[in-house]
Amino acid sequence: MSGKTIKRILACTPAIMLLAAASCTYNYFEGTINYRVFVPEVRDHIVNNCHVLIYDRATGALTAQGYTQGGQSTTDQSKIAEGIFEFRLDKGDYKVCVLANTDSVDFNPDPIHEQASFQLMSHPQPPFTKGPGDLRLDYIDRPHDGATEITDTAEIIRYPARIDVRYRATDVDADAVGKAIVRINNVASVQRLAADTVPDAVAEGHALYFFHSPAKYPADADGAIFQFTAYLFPTAPESVLDLVLHLSDKNGNSLANYTHGLRLPDTSPLVLTPGDRAIIDINNNGITVSLVGWDSAIDGSESEIGGKKPNS
Numbered sequence: 001m002s003g004k005t006i007k008r009i010l011a012c013t014p015a016i017m018l019l020a021a022a023s024c025t026y027n028y029f030e031g032t033i034n035y036r037v038f039v040p041e042v043r044d045h046i047v048n049n050c051h052v053l054i055y056d057r058a059t060g061a062l063t064a065q066g067y068t069q070g071g072q073s074t075t076d077q078s079k080i081a082e083g084i085f086e087f088r089l090d091k092g093d094y095k096v097c098v099l100a101n102t103d104s105v106d107f108n109p110d111p112i113h114e115q116a117s118f119q120l121m122s123h124p125q126p127p128f129t130k131g132p133g134d135l136r137l138d139y140i141d142r143p144h145d146g147a148t149e150i151t152d153t154a155e156i157i158r159y160p161a162r163i164d165v166r167y168r169a170t171d172v173d174a175d176a177v178g179k180a181i182v183r184i185n186n187v188a189s190v191q192r193l194a195a196d197t198v199p200d201a202v203a204e205g206h207a208l209y210f211f212h213s214p215a216k217y218p219a220d221a222d223g224a225i226f227q228f229t230a231y232l233f234p235t236a237p238e239s240v241l242d243l244v245l246h247l248s249d250k251n252g253n254s255l256a257n258y259t260h261g262l263r264l265p266d267t268s269p270l271v272l273t274p275g276d277r278a279i280i281d282i283n284n285n286g287i288t289v290s291l292v293g294w295d296s297a298i299d300g301s302e303s304e305i306g307g308k309k310p311n312s
Contacts, residue, residue: 032088033086033087033088033149034087034088034089034144034146034147034148034149034150035054035086035087035088035089035142035144035149035150035151035152036084036085036086036087036149036150036151036152037052037066037084037085037087037096037098037140037151037152037153037154038083038084038085038151038152038153038154039052039083039084039085039098039100039153039154039156040083040153040154041083041100041136041156042068042080042083042100043081043082043083044083047100047101047134047136047156048069048100048101048103049067049068049069049100049101049102049103050067050068050069050098050099050100051065051066051067051097051098051099051100051102051107051109052065052066052067052085052096052097052098052154053065053096053097053098053099053109053116053193054087054089054094054095054096054097054142055094055095055096055097055113055116056092056093056094057092057093057094057095058092058093060112060113060114060194061111061112061113062109062110062111062112062113062116063089063092063094064087064088064089065109066080066085066086066087068080069103084151089144089146090144090146091144091145091146091147092143092144092146093141093142093143093144094141094142094143094144095113095139095140095141095142096139096140096141096142096152096154097116097137097138097139097193098137098138098139098140098154098156099118099135099136099137099156100135100136100137100156101133101134101135101136102118102135103133104121104130104131104132104133104134104135105118105119105120105121105132105133105135106118106119106120106121106122113193113194114192114194115192116192116193116194117190117191117192117193118135118190118191118193119189119190119191120132120189120190120233129189131160131231132159132160132231132232132233133160133231134158134160135158135159135160136156136157136158136159137156137157137159137197137274138154138155138156138157139193139196140152140154157274157275158274158275159191159197159233159234159274159275160231160232160233160274160275161231161232161233161234161235161272161273161274161275161276161277161278162229162230162231162232162276162277162278163184163229163230163231163232163272163277163278163279163280164221164227164228164229164277164278164279164280165182165227165228165229165230165243165245165280165282166221166222166224166226166227166279166280166281166282167224167225167226167227167228167245167247167282168223168224168225168281168282168283168284169225169256169282169283169284170284171256171284172247172255172256173255174216174225174226175216176249176255177214177226177247177248177249177255178212178213178248178249178250178251179210179211179212179213179214179247179248179249179250179252180210180211180214180226180228180245180246180247180248181208181209181210181211181244181245181246181248182207182208182209182211182228182230182243182244182245183206183207183208183209183243183244183245183246184206184207184230184232184241184242184243184244184262185205185206185241185242185243185244186201186205186206186236186239186240186241186242187202187205187206187207187232187233187239187241188200188201188202188205188232188233188234188235188236188239189202189205189233190202191233197234197273197274198234198236198237199233199234199235199236200236201236201237201238201239202236207230207232209228209229209230211226211228213250214226214228224281228245232272234272234273234274234276235269235270235271235272235273240261240262240269241261241262241269241270241272242259242260242261242262243258243259243260243261243262243280243287244257244258244259245257245258245259245282258282258287260280260282260287262278262280262289263289264289264290264291265288265289265290270289270291276291277291277292277293278290278291278292279292
């Protein structure tokens with residue numbers, strides 16, 4: 001599996017009788033339940049919705065699926081209130097795709113694995129699209145003998161990456177800044193489930209973030225005058241991100257422009273994988289890029305991302 005690999009084969013456990021929840025599941029095979037997927041974030045009400053898609057690796061076909069969103073669906077399937085999705089699997093080799101908070105993207109749970117995908121949602125002002133929100137996912141490799149009762153625990157991670165642009169320079173009067181525009185070029189906007197967490201490259205894809213009346217010295221900016229935060233899909237193969245920061249006054253008069261290719265101190269391109277956080281420091285001596293861990297909660301974003309989609 002290329003990119004950031006997310007796979008697990010966990011221990012077999014017996015079923016536990018739990019509470020009922022409103023939800024929907026569908027199995028292509030009839031018979032006794034022999035496979036369960038436990039998603040703690042569903043039980044703990046951390047996510048808004050959750051899809052469990054099970055594809056047969058030999059044929060690429062969707063074998064079974066489960067879904068819940070806000071307790072609303074067409075049927076009642078016991079145990080989903082406790083985060084447990086139940087299925088019947090025949091003997092085979094399966095890829096289990098667990099995706100949560102998919103309401104922030106256009107999600108296509110296609111019955112053919114190669115065609116299943118999600119992409120950024122359309123924005124009211126085309127060709128822009130909205131940001132990725134708090135999308136989470138996990139992929140599990142699951143061979144099954146068709147007889148043993150097996151339970152896998154999903155470990156869904158945040159799919160978007162985060163970039164914090166910190167402005168520390170003194171060549172602009174901070175009190176005069178009324179608007180900032182952050183543009184990041186060569187971003188991705190389409191992810192196919194068959195490619196795990198490696199998104200498609202998008203020709204001329206770019207992200208635009210607008211900040212009106214930005215607050216000075218935000219608490220989480222490590223002393224920077226301004227901090228501008230963007231949320232993106234992971235970096236597509238062969239793509240090199242670059243940054244443009246434009247500062248203007250409240251009347252739109254330009255104060256400063258900064259353009260920089262996003263490379264790490266060793267000169268290698270910045271490559272973002274799911275859940276990564278990059279910090280871009282702009283100071284009087286230039287621009288530095290660092291890649292750090294990201295443990296804080298992600299906020300839903302209203303980015304505007306333009307550019308051509310594949311095959312458009």
